[in-house]
Structures are given as structure tokens and as C-alpha cells.
Amino acid sequence: MSTAIPTEAAAKLDLQAEARKHLWMHFSRMGSYSETNEIPIITRGEGPYIYDDKGKRYLDGLSGLFCSNVGHGRAELGEAAARQMEELGFFMIWSYAHPRAIELASKLASLAPGDINRVFFTDGGSESVESAVKLARNYHRMRGNGQKMKHIAREVAYHGTTLGALSATGITSLRSQFEPLTPGGCHVPNTNLYRWPEDRESTWAADAIEERILFEGPETVAAVILEPVQNAGGCFVPPDGYFQHVREICDKYDVLLVADEVICAFGRIGHMFGSDRFGMEPDLITIAKGLTSAYQPTRALIASDRVAEPFLEGDASFSHGFTFGGHPVAAAVALANIDILEREDLPGHVLRKEDEFRGMLEGLRDIPIVGDVRGAGFFQAIELVKDQGTKESFNEEESEKLLRGYLSGELYKRGLICRADDRGDPVIQLSPTLVCDTEQFEEIHDVLRPVLTEAAKRMRG
Numbered sequence: 001m002s003t004a005i006p007t008e009a010a011a012k013l014d015l016q017a018e019a020r021k022h023l024w025m026h027f028s029r030m031g032s033y034s035e036t037n038e039i040p041i042i043t044r045g046e047g048p049y050i051y052d053d054k055g056k057r058y059l060d061g062l063s064g065l066f067c068s069n070v071g072h073g074r075a076e077l078g079e080a081a082a083r084q085m086e087e088l089g090f091f092m093i094w095s096y097a098h099p100r101a102i103e104l105a106s107k108l109a110s111l112a113p114g115d116i117n118r119v120f121f122t123d124g125g126s127e128s129v130e131s132a133v134k135l136a137r138n139y140h141r142m143r144g145n146g147q148k149m150k151h152i153a154r155e156v157a158y159h160g161t162t163l164g165a166l167s168a169t170g171i172t173s174l175r176s177q178f179e180p181l182t183p184g185g186c187h188v189p190n191t192n193l194y195r196w197p198e199d200r201e202s203t204w205a206a207d208a209i210e211e212r213i214l215f216e217g218p219e220t221v222a223a224v225i226l227e228p229v230q231n232a233g234g235c236f237v238p239p240d241g242y243f244q245h246v247r248e249i250c251d252k253y254d255v256l257l258v259a260d261e262v263i264c265a266f267g268r269i270g271h272m273f274g275s276d277r278f279g280m281e282p283d284l285i286t287i288a289k290g291l292t293s294a295y296q297p298t299r300a301l302i303a304s305d306r307v308a309e310p311f312l313e314g315d316a317s318f319s320h321g322f323t324f325g326g327h328p329v330a331a332a333v334a335l336a337n338i339d340i341l342e343r344e345d346l347p348g349h350v351l352r353k354e355d356e357f358r359g360m361l362e363g364l365r366d367i368p369i370v371g372d373v374r375g376a377g378f379f380q381a382i383e384l385v386k387d388q389g390t391k392e393s394f395n396e397e398e399s400e401k402l403l404r405g406y407l408s409g410e411l412y413k414r415g416l417i418c419r420a421d422d423r424g425d426p427v428i429q430l431s432p433t434l435v436c437d438t439e440q441f442e443e444i445h446d447v448l449r450p451v452l453t454e455a456a457k458r459m460r461g
């Protein structure tokens with residue numbers, strides 16, 4: 001007997017009640033939902049907009065979760081998936097290959113910076129980071145440096161949730177409930193330029209990486225993992241020369257540099273690879289969300305020729321993999337997605353429009369709660385403060401009242417999906433689909449201005 005729910009029956013299901021009964025929502029306070037506080041149910045998407053089960057339209061100012069780069073409802077991505085399902089629905093890339101995985105690997109190698117040419121497919125961003133951690137250890141071991149097993153990441157950075165990736169994540173509240181984590185994760189200051197101590201040199205944050213390598217012992221450090229623009233904490237951009245200095249430090253101590261581009265790649269900050277925006281020269285790049293604009297879940301770790309080399313000789317192999325890695329349907333969708341990004345020059349569109357988008361957000365600085373506006377491309381954040389002059393931030397209780405007690409609900413009610421986040425200091429993050437233009441920037445403004453003005457009043461009162 002078929003257990004599939006026919007569409008008609010699904011339509012009759014009380015989705016609210018069933019979701020509250022059966023759906024385990026990720027990172028969600030499930031107990032906060034009730035008959036009067038409904039779970040938002042999103043049923044379809046079109047371009048920069050999504051619609052809920054009551055037909056209400058929202059501007060997707062977060063691209064799903066920094067994913068839907070080409071926008072929603074692209075039928076050609078569905079067609080690419082359907083064609084591939086008919087041709088070859090699945091085969092693995094464990095000792096076999098298939099055309100779509102080969103084509104996608106070749107395409108990614110042609111787009112990635114420098115000699116980053118060897119593509120290892122995974123199923124998730126956390127898996128890509130996890131794979132980078134394992135590959136870095138394995139690489140050094142194969143070259144006779146088996147003690148090199150630590151990885152350095154930045155405070156407040158989010159690199160995923162599996163135990164290895166979580167050891168790179170620098171958010172205490174996400175780590176503490178699951179300790180002990182995979183050993184080896186160490187953390188250094190991030191590049192929050194808004195809160196950068198005044199007397200510090202511009203190389204301070206990069207120098208901190210060298211100090212940490214020396215503290216740990218260079219013979220024990222395998223990799224440094226950095227996002228081109230750090231998401232958690234609110235779109236921290238690097239100071240000038242940061243990545244060049246980090247590269248020199250990594251070379252000096254034989255440490256691999258990993259660019260975690262789970263968010264920054266595929267046009268988000270105006271380039272196919274975020275590393276290119278800052279002249280970052282990584283040895284490994286993790287990619288995920290925008291690879292398929294989230295129409296299919298597939299991700300990858302891409303390695304430089306130098307890192308791949310020890311694994312290509314004799315009977316060597318990287319003893320690591322995932323059943324669905326390089327899935328043909330996902331690979332077909334990724335190729336079609338990259339084709340859209342190139343054909344419509346969406347990275348170029350982001351570069352042409354980022355000043356306008358940023359300018360709109362900068363225009364909100366007269367609202368007393370707006371402390372900082374920062375980011376790159378279509379990846380921007382507004383840091384919220386108690387006092388613009390002193391930059392005093394909100395305490396935990398105030399932040400709870402501000403974000404969960406008002407902002408998140410109010411922004412959603414007014415039809416804007418964005419992220420009100422306090423994993424670092426409180427911020428609102430905006431990461432709209434790359435098809436957004438003046439009309440959507442104005443819509444974002446028209447929601448943010450009254451909501452932030454009211455938030456400022458409430459927090460003062």
C-alpha cells in the first residue's frame with residue numbers, strides 16, 4: 001500500500017496542527033508555537049518573493065538562508081532535474097563517475113581562483129567544512145607531518161553543526177551543549193571593524209592568527225578556516241591586506257588556508273567566488289548554498305593542485321565520502337544554475353547595484369538604534385545599538401526583548417523575510433536574491449524605516 005500522501009489529501013491536512021505534532025524544526029523554539037502563534041508555512045516562490053499558505057506575499061530578503069541566489073520559481077532548474085532523473089537518477093562517485101559530476105567539477109575548476117582545481121562533492125555545508133578539516137589533517141599526515149591536526153577559526157563565526165565543523169564554529173552557545181567536540185578547534189578574534197580597538201594596527205587580526213599558531217605550536221596546526229565575509233556577528237568584511245597577510249602566515253608555518261565560501265560564492269558578494277573580491281588565495285574552498293541556488297542540496301570542497309597531489313599517487317586515497325556526493329540530479333541543477341548566473345550576469349548585477357542597496361541601508365543611520373551598516377554585495381548587516389555615540393550594545397535580556405519580542409515578528413508581519421540575529425551583538429541581516437533591484441530595495445526600506453524607528457522608541461521607553 002502506498003504511503004505517499006495524495007495532493008488532495010495533503011491539501012486537507014491541517015498543516016499547522018500536523019507541523020506542531022510531527023515536524024522537528026531546526027534551531028527553533030518549537031514550544032513557542034501554538035494556535036495563536038502559528039508556524040509560518042511557506043508554499044511557493046517567484047523571483048524575489050515567496051508566498052505563505054494564506055497567499056500572502058513576502059520579499060525574501062534572506063534568499064531562504066543565503067541560498068536562493070537566482071531567485072525562486074525557475075522552471076528551467078526543475079526541467080534540468082527532470083531530464084537528469086530520466087537519464088540517470090542516481091549513481092555514486094565511489095570508484096565510478098558520471099557525466100554531470102564530471103561536467104560540474106570541470107566547470108567549478110574553471111571558475112575557482114588560482115589552481116583550485118579538484119572538486120570533492122559533499123551533501124551539506126557542514127560536511128564541506130568537516131571534509132576540509134579531515135583533508136587538512138590527512139594532507140599533512142601524508143607528507144610526514146602527522147602532528148598537524150588543529151584548525152584555527154574566528155570567534156563568532158558559524159561553520160556548521162556536525163561535531164568536526166562545530167569545533168570550527170566560534171559561537172559558544174552552539175558549542176556548549178554538545179561538548180566535548182572534535183578536538184583541535186582554536187579561535188582568534190574576528191574582523192568586526194566597528195568594534196576594532198582604536199590603537200590597534202590594521203594587521204592586528206591577522207597577527208592574532210600568527211600568535212595563535214605560535215601558541216599552539218606550528219607543528220600542530222593544520223589549517224586556518226575563514227569566510228571571505230564573516231556571516232555570524234553580521235557581515236564582517238576584512239580590513240585591507242588581511243587575507244594577503246594571512247596567506248603569508250600560512251605559508252610561513254605550512255598551514256592550509258581554507259576559504260569557507262558556503263555563503264560568499266556564486267555572486268553573493270559580486271563574484272563567482274568571494275575569495276576573488278579580496279585577493280584571498282586559499283588552498284581549499286568550501287561551497288554550498290548558491291551552488292544550486294538551493295534547488296537541490298549539493299555542496300563541495302575544492303582543493304588546490306598542491307593539496308590534491310599526494311592523493312593522486314600510487315595506492316593513496318582520501319578515505320572519506322558520502323553516498324549522495326556528486327548526485328547526478330543535483331549536479332545537473334547546479335550546472336543549470338551556474339548557467340543562469342552567467343547568462344544573466346548576476347554577479348555583475350550585484351556589483352553594479354551594491355552601492356544603491358548599501359546606500360539605502362546607510363540612509364537609515366539617522367534612526368537612533370542603527371549603530372553600523374556593513375557588508376559586501378547583496379550581503380549586508382545593520383548592527384543595532386543602545387547608544388550611537390558610545391556604541392553601547394544591548395544586554396541579553398534587552399536583546400531578547402528587541403529581537404524576539406518585537407523585530408522578528410514585526411518584520412515578518414510587514415512582509416519582509418530577513419534575519420534578526422544576536423549570536424554576536426544584535427544585527428539585522430539582509431541577503432536578498434541576486435535578481436533584486438531598485439523596486440525591492442525600496443520595499444526593504446519601507447519596512448525597515450518604520451520598524452526600526454518603533455524599535456528605537458520601545459528600547460528607550
Ligand SMILES: Cc1ncc(COP(=O)(O)O)c(C=O)c1O
Binds near residue numbers: 227260262
Ligand atoms: C559559512 C558557513 N559554513 C558552513 C555552514 C553550514 O552549512 P549547512 O547548514 O549546509 O550544513 C554554513 C551555514 O549557514 C555557513 O554559513
